[in-house]
Amino acid sequence: MDFKRFSLLIATRTILAMLTLIFLTQAMMSDGYHATVMLLIAVLLIQFFEIIRFISKTNAELVRFFEAVRHADFSQRFELKSVGSGFDELGSTFTDILKRIQNVRSNQEAELRHIKAIIEHVPVPLLSIDHNGKITLWNNSVRRLFGTNVVTHIDDMAKFNENFPKKLQSILAGERTLVHITIDDMEHKLIISATEITTATQQETLLSMQDIQSELAxxxxxxxxxxxxxxxxxxxxxxxxxxxxxxxxxxxxxxxxxxxxxxxxxxxxxxxxxxxxxxxxxxxxxxxxxxxxxxxxxxxxxxxxxxxxxxxxxxxxxxx
Structure with missing residues (x-):
């Protein structure tokens, strides 16, 4: 309904501009209508400007909507009633779409925070290694295991055991292996399990390191x-x-x-x-x-x- 009204308004403005152009042509072909010609030219320019402004306002709202979606700016509101184009429902739909996207984003962020909280409190140390050897420490347990030692790359593991990096790189998904390492002059016996994780951008290996030294003691x-x-x-x-x-x-x-x-x-x-x-x-x-x-x-x-x-x-x- 709103789109038909928009088309009708465009057609009406176009027809009026064409009629003005016809009258202007007739006036220019006749003698003695100089003032009328000037007046019709001014009216024609105003009509063209109104058509351009009428279309540009709607396009500006569309551009603002797409920019809000691209930059996740959910504070934008679309009141197309002021545009006068009859796109009231379109403005409400834009606002509703942004609210829905905001709700989905909020739910995803809440689930992500929940998953991160669970991972942080898992008693088993968890870390991941990407194809470049970059290490990500995922929870408090693994940070407590390594203490004050800086671990950002697989080569940093050599300070605990010179063969430790090779063992981490050679372990396959689904395998379990026992590794002896020394951290801050304390011996640790770790059972390491590996899992492959593939995302849209990269592939990495998730390792769980269960310290059984305390259990043995x-x-x-x-x-x-x-x-x-x-x-x-x-x-x-x-x-x-x-x-x-x-x-x-x-x-x-x-x-x-x-x-x-x-x-x-x-x-x-x-x-x-x-x-x-x-x-x-x-x-x-x-x-x-x-x-x-x-x-x-x-x-x-x-x-x-x-x-x-x-x-x-x-x-x-x-x-x-």
Missing amino acids: RAQLQAWQDLVSVLTHEIMNSITPVASLAKTAVDLVQDVQEKTQTLPAITEETKEELSEELDDVLGAVKTVARRSDGLMQFVTSYRRLTRLPSPNKKTTSVAT
């Missing part, structure tokens, strides 16, 4: 704790009856000593010899009992050390 510590737990259990099982029997033996020897002192048929010399022998036996048994108790206390204390209780957290004022 944690597993080794857990194994030692399990071993200590088993050893303490077995030692306690062996020492407990020895300590119990030693204490029982002490009681028996002391009881025999008391009975030998009350026997009338034994001479004093025999009593003294028997008492000395029982004292020796009692001393030996007490030594066994004492050492057994000490060993049990050591094992008990060590067991408590390997099974530390949960910390008792409380607020402490540090104000002076």
